[in-house]
Every structure is written in C-alpha cells, then in structure tokens.
Amino acid sequence: MRWDEGFIAVDWGTTNRRAYRLDEAGRCAGEFEDSKGILSFPDGNFASAIAEIRERLGDLPLLLAGMIGSNRGWKEAPYVPCPAGLDDLVKALVWVGEREAIVPGVSYIGNGRADVMRGEEVQVLGAVAARLVGRDAMICHPGTHNKWVQLRSGAIHNFGTVMTGELFSLLKSHSILADLLGGKVEPNEAFRNGARRALERGMLPAQLFGVRAGVLLGQMQIEDAASYTSGLLIGTDVGIGMTWPLSAQIAIMGRPELTRLYAAAVEIAGRETIEIDGEQSFLAGIHEIAKRIS
C-alpha cells in the first residue's frame, strides 16, 4: 500500500460529501461534491459508494473524515479526547480495509461539559499545518453547529459547540417566525442591530418572539426580520465565544456566506478577525495525516 503516490480524501458529512484526489505533493488533482451524505445510505451500503468514488477519482487508497466515522456511518471511529493533535488522530485511525481508513473525531469532557466534533478537526489542524493560523489560536468554525476551537501548541486543547445554524433552520422551517424568515440574510444594519442586542446576553428566547411582535406592531420591516434574527443567533453565539480565553485575533473558517456574518458579529464584540479557507485547510490536514501513514 502506497499513500505517497497519491490518495483520495473524502469529507463525508451528514447531508453532503466532498471527495478529492490528491497527488503525492498534496495538490488537488480532481474533485467532486454531491448531496450523498451518510443519511443517503440508510442501508449502510457504503462499500458500493466507495467503489463509485474510486471509479470517478481513481483506484487509490482512501482517507475518510466526518460523520462517516459516526455510529450512523460506515464504521465507528471512537472520539480522541482533547488535547488532540495530528499524531493523535493518526494513531486512532480506524481501518475498514487495507486501503480505507477513517479519521476519528475529537471529544472534550471537563468543567461539567461534554462536547464532540467530527470533520472539523482535520480542517483546524490542517490550518495549523498550512500556517494559516498559529499554533496557539482561537478558531470559529460556523456551520449547522458552530465550533469554537482553542488551539494550544498546535493541538486542539478545548472546544465548544453552539447550535446556531440548526436553530435558525428550525425557526425558519417550523416556528411561529417561519413566514418572517424567508428573506436573504446579510451583514447589514438589521443584522448588526440583532447582534448588538444579543451580545448583551441571556435574552435570546425573548428576543426571538420580539421579531414577531415587532413586525405585528410595525416596529420592524418584514424584509429585515431574517437578517435581524440571524444577528440575534450569531450574536448570542459570539457572546458565548467571548467567554473563552481568547487571543486578540479570531480566525473564522468556513463558507464565505457564513464567515462574513460571524466576522461582522465578532467585530461588534471588539475583536479582530481573519478568514481562513476551509477547503484549503481540509486538504492540508488530510495530506499531513496521509504523510504520517506512509
């Protein structure tokens, strides 16, 4: 088995997946993305999915990260406890076949809290390997569940998950606010107002009802409701982030439509931000892992 002649990396989430062919230098030589997340395989027939990936990208070894290692995935890869660096992930790789390994997630237990991540660890540690952030840094990783990740000496020292994206989605799809939240979310004045309010902390479930009341009583334009509500949720999230022992600078990693919202809220909270490319970080992290297998 030769990993140093190139391999396939898959970032396999709950509802989508991204597959890359990496050459021996870690450069991307082919890729695709689709919506075949692990929930698309209720029968657990991942072997045929893997064969299909190889048909598209080449008959190469595979490194799989994300929810594919969960108890609903191909084979469960137990969480590696914090502090967790790249070497810890490599030691805990779970091999399904001789040429297919699953990267474990990371867990934290302490201070009366418990937390888990799967997939973000490759990106976060990859960002360090690619020198996009320093070895002691605070990363904000928005998504369905935002992660605040504290790096120390190049390892994941601690982290906290905030259900921001999922809460917005629940409110938009199923709540009394549903018919108010159809608009596009922008980091505009309505968003900033929401974020400023939420940074006062602790009032979120009251402030959310205030959106409906505000529209009913003509105090809020319906066009502003989605951005304002997003501001409330992301402002609450950033308020939680600010309780961590922070470096002066927060590195925000993820899709630009989310990172620019978080950057706006973090700046209202008085911190400097840098934005980091999540895909570049993933490729750097997964290449580092592959190098250590070879």
Next chain:
Amino acid sequence: MRWDEGFIAVDWGTTNRRAYRLDEAGRCAGEFEDSKGILSFPDGNFASAIAEIRERLGDLPLLLAGMIGSNRGWKEAPYVPCPAGLDDLVKALVWVGEREAIVPGVSYIGNGRADVMRGEEVQVLGAVAARLVGRDAMICHPGTHNKWVQLRSGAIHNFGTVMTGELFSLLKSHSILADLLGGKVEPNEAFRNGARRALERGMLPAQLFGVRAGVLLGQMQIEDAASYTSGLLIGTDVGIGMTWPLSAQIAIMGRPELTRLYAAAVEIAGRETIEIDGEQSFLAGIHEIAKRIS
C-alpha cells in the same frame, strides 16, 4: 341585549378553545373544551361555529377572547397599549354583531422592545379582580409562549414573552436532539441541574448541543435528557424573568404540569412562588368585563 342574565365566554386559541356558560353571578353553569382553535377554520366561517356553541350552551350573548381577535380570527381586535386595565379592554371591545364582542389583546412598545399578548390579559386582570394576586405583582404565565407580566395599580404595566414552550417543541420534533427528548419532563434533579446551568445565562445554544454530546460520551443518561433540556429552557426563561423589577413573590399561572416546573426554577433563582388557577382567573376576568358592558 341583557348581559346581566348570563352569557357565554370563549377562550379561543390557535389550536383549541374553551367555552363556558356563566350565570348572572359569574358562576360557571356549563362548559366544554375542544381542539377547534382558529386554525380549524381556514375558510373563516366562524358564524357557524358560534351558532354551534350557542346550540350547546344556550342562546346567550358571547364574549370572545384570545386569537379569535387576531388577523387570522373572526374579526381583528387591535391591541390595547400598556398600561391596560379592565376598563381599557372594555372600551376597545370589537363588536361583530349586537350580541358578540371580541376582547382585544394588549401590546407593549418601549425600551427598544415590542411585544403582544392575546388571551392572557383576561386571565391576568381576572386574577387581580378575584384577589388571587395583588394590584402590584409579577405574574409568570407559562405556555407555548411564556409571558412575564408586570402589574401596577391593577393594570398591565409591561410584559415580556419568551418562546420557551415552542423551542422545546421544535427541538423535540425536528432537531438533532429529537430522539433524546421523548421522556417525561419532571422537576427532578436533572431538571434542576439544567435550570441551575441556564441561570448562569447566555449559554443556551451551547448547552443544548451539550445534551447530545453528554449522551454520546456517557456523561448523561438518555432518560434524563428531556428533563435536563426542559430545565435549560425554563431556567433561561426564569433568568430573563429575573431581569424585571420583581416583587419578592412570583405568581405562576397556568396548567399544573407547567407551573410546577416554573416554580422549581423560580425557587432555584431564590424567589418565592404562589400558583394561581388560570381557569378561575379567566372566568373572573371575563365576568368583570361583562358586568361593565351591562
């Protein structure tokens, strides 16, 4: 038209309604409850629903409160702004026919906030009329949307709505926590732990994800998840209530399965509670309104 010979009162909500026949002394002489809330009449044919109520309870004048006065109800009854007492409600009654009046809701605009209620105002002001609370009091009225109501000189001076019940329902029905929240919610040690955590304030969307991580990592029993999560939400709600200028005693009004949970959380927050019967309060309030029409 004679209201002093008895009348029918309906507390007509979004998803259910309760109808009462009151005699001339305000005593309940017949009643029924069903699930024909205003959403059961998408065609807006409330006239036949009214006829059916009279068939069951008698050919009497009707006083209707709750969402029946909303823009999705029979006829919109504009909100009465705070401060609002019983006389203000009577002045703003909306008459559909000569024998059918709708009680308006109450609104608050101020301090950069906007809020609305429909239905609770009759109960809250009825509790004062029935001397179940004093004329200067703080009432907590749990439900889908909890209301914190500040009474001054017997009128609704200010109030705030918290989306607690709806958030629990969204999480239970549609979220990543759904399969953890099927258990019965009790004011047990798990509930109290959640409430204590939440009273530290501002961490709710992180603490919610912690339920899932806690179960995954064996730090929380799945049987405790529903009560703990309810404790997080109600504790957050009570934390919001504690930001009001409070009297020493909080009067909690509503269904016993909810009031006992709120009472547990309010007591953790260091305040004394009394519990008030919501139905008795509604009947007292609606009778006071009828007396002022006659």
